[in-house]
Amino acid sequence: MLRRSLLLLILAASQSLAVAQTSLRVLTHDSFELPAPLLAQFEREAGVKLQLIKGGDAGEMLNRLILTRARPIADLVFGIDNALLPRARQAGVIEAYGGPAAQRASAAALGDGVVPVDHGYVALNIDKAWFAQKGLALPRSLDDLAQPAYKDLLVVPHPATSSPGQAFLQATIAGLGEEGAFDWWARLRRNGLKVVKGWSEAYYTEFTRNGGARPIVVSYATSPAAEVFFSKTPLAESPTASLFLPGGVFRQVEGVALVKGGNPAARDAAGRFIEFLRSAPVQQALQTSMWMYPAEPGAARAEVLKQHAPEPTRFDNPPADRASEQLRAWQDRWVRTVLR
Incomplete structure (x- = not known):
């Protein structure tokens, strides 16, 4: 009985550790919004638990990132745009990402490995x-x-x-x-x-x-x-x-970037989320959830944007x-x- 209880405790501890290791913290501005089924699908396919941290307006979000750079509160940041990017770089709070999405041509480039998601x-x-x-x-x-x-x-x-x-x-x-x-x-x-x-x-x-x-x-x-x-x-x-x-x-071009000093165990999941943001379903959905134009070349435009948002x-x-x-x-x- 004692042995069985010990095994159960070890199993529970292992499961808790796995959950902690696969948690992905994403700092965003308050306007970040994607359909819940899309986010749930990413969690299932990537085997991670998303922790979305809303940081206020994009300017407030960046301020929060800078104030917590000694002990980062996120592994990824979404919503730093080309108006705020110079300040983020000067503060040293982001790191370049070099995966496929960063290499793919975009109508809205940001450079330095910061991956554009929309404009x-x-x-x-x-x-x-x-x-x-x-x-x-x-x-x-x-x-x-x-x-x-x-x-x-x-x-x-x-x-x-x-x-x-x-x-x-x-x-x-x-x-x-x-x-x-x-x-x-x-x-x-x-x-x-x-x-x-x-x-x-x-x-x-x-x-x-x-x-x-x-x-x-x-x-x-x-x-x-x-x-x-x-x-x-x-x-x-x-x-x-x-x-x-x-x-x-x-x-305005909005991008996603790795947070400098983020959890190393979450880097693989962070890269997968960056690729996810440039996927066709997300590029389509963000047009009527965040009301931006897609960054991915060739992405189809939502009809309401074509009619009312030239x-x-x-x-x-x-x-x-x-x-x-x-x-x-x-x-x-x-x-x-x-x-x-």
């Missing part, structure tokens, strides 16, 4: 009904937004805590030039600009479409399609629209090396210009 466009969104009711013409340039007619109409997420906020700031610098951009931001402050912590607050609290008081919001080119997709009643057209203004569109023909991204060098300085100058 999209940060742009201004407007509430069509609000502008129609007020009889106000849509702005045709960023300069229009600094004019009295558009006072108190725009809400933006903070560049230090929001990936789309950081992306939009970079677009203005690339499109208007550094001095021109910060002059524009100063004029916007005087014209009633509102700044909030992140995209969710901007879109779901401050945007007039969702009961707020601001009919112009920094969001995504796919947001109008999402409005149609989630509407309780069928819609022939979206109640919102994207404004692709010069200096107001940033091409990709802009122009965007303004600063050169990656310049963004890497100037990111902190730009952010600090933005705070001094807009908030102090």
